[in-house]
Amino acid sequence: xxxxxxxxxxxxxxxxxxxxxxxxxxxxxxxxxxxxxxxxxxxxxxxxxxxxxxxxxxxxxxxxxxxxxxxxxxxxxxxxxxxxxxxxxxxxxxxxxxxxxxxxxxxxxxxxxxxxxxxxxxxxxxxxxxxxxxxxxxxxxxxxxxxxxxxxxxxxxxxxxxxxxxxxxxxxxxxxxxxxxxxxxxxxxxxxxxxxxxxxxxxxxxxxxxxxxxxxxxxxxxxxxxxxxxxxxxxxxxxxxxxxxxxxxxxxxxxxxxxxxxxxxxxxxxxxxxxxxxxxxx
Numbered sequence: 001x002x003x004x005x006x007x008x009x010x011x012x013x014x015x016x017x018x019x020x021x022x023x024x025x026x027x028x029x030x031x032x033x034x035x036x037x038x039x040x041x042x043x044x045x046x047x048x049x050x051x052x053x054x055x056x057x058x059x060x061x062x063x064x065x066x067x068x069x070x071x072x073x074x075x076x077x078x079x080x081x082x083x084x085x086x087x088x089x090x091x092x093x094x095x096x097x098x099x100x101x102x103x104x105x106x107x108x109x110x111x112x113x114x115x116x117x118x119x120x121x122x123x124x125x126x127x128x129x130x131x132x133x134x135x136x137x138x139x140x141x142x143x144x145x146x147x148x149x150x151x152x153x154x155x156x157x158x159x160x161x162x163x164x165x166x167x168x169x170x171x172x173x174x175x176x177x178x179x180x181x182x183x184x185x186x187x188x189x190x191x192x193x194x195x196x197x198x199x200x201x202x203x204x205x206x207x208x209x210x211x212x213x214x215x216x217x218x219x220x221x222x223x224x225x226x227x228x229x230x231x232x233x234x235x236x237x238x239x240x241x242x243x244x245x246x247x248x249x250x251x252x253x254x255x256x257x258x259x260x261x262x263x264x265x266x267x268x269x270x271x272x273x274x275x276x277x278x279x280x281x282x
Contacts, residue, residue: 007272008079010254012226014075016050016079017047019049030067045220046065046220048062048079056095057095074231078269106118132167133163157173157184158172161194168232171202174204182222203236205243212249215252224251
């Protein structure tokens, strides 16, 4: 039997499983795919397994709904942070979580002994092609922040590739509400430029302190929110001087705060407990 918690942040939902004392005796890729199935499993965008860590207060592994393991998840780590505090596993308002994308520092806003908001130091955003990774066409130099033209159905989209511990491709669009996110997103996720595939963000700049973002997540599909996607879109917006360094990111599932401080990017917002349960191991 597996005990789990279900949580969500800006509509990005997760199954969280405590592996500190015991862990599922199955291949995690296969198990995660089964658990995320919204018809035959529990249903979620991803599964987070958390363990003890030798280099941080806790360690997390995040698996997408297709069973693939991701380096990091901004909304997922906020859900885990709230769960750790509210269930007394970690009882301090600042701590570190180990991920495949590095160790992330967490700061909690506490109200009435419960977590109201969680801020994650997401670290630096990478624009270097080899580190994202992304294959640049021969016509490109190795400079930062380059437009990658991708032709889909006779329309050219200009993407900026970045890494937030996982790969992203950011595109600014004027017809934000009028193009087929699912078809374009899936096409770009699997495009030849991205050896590890990529998350895809379509962005509309509302003003100097607000952007709107739609997300196609690698290994998941269309989601209502993506924490690393919010950081990726914000980082490009700030670097291009479209926005200030403190901004609100409006995702389809809600709003989240992003700020840049020196070279680091911070993600802040709420996370909510949905329910807990048990599922019998097959």
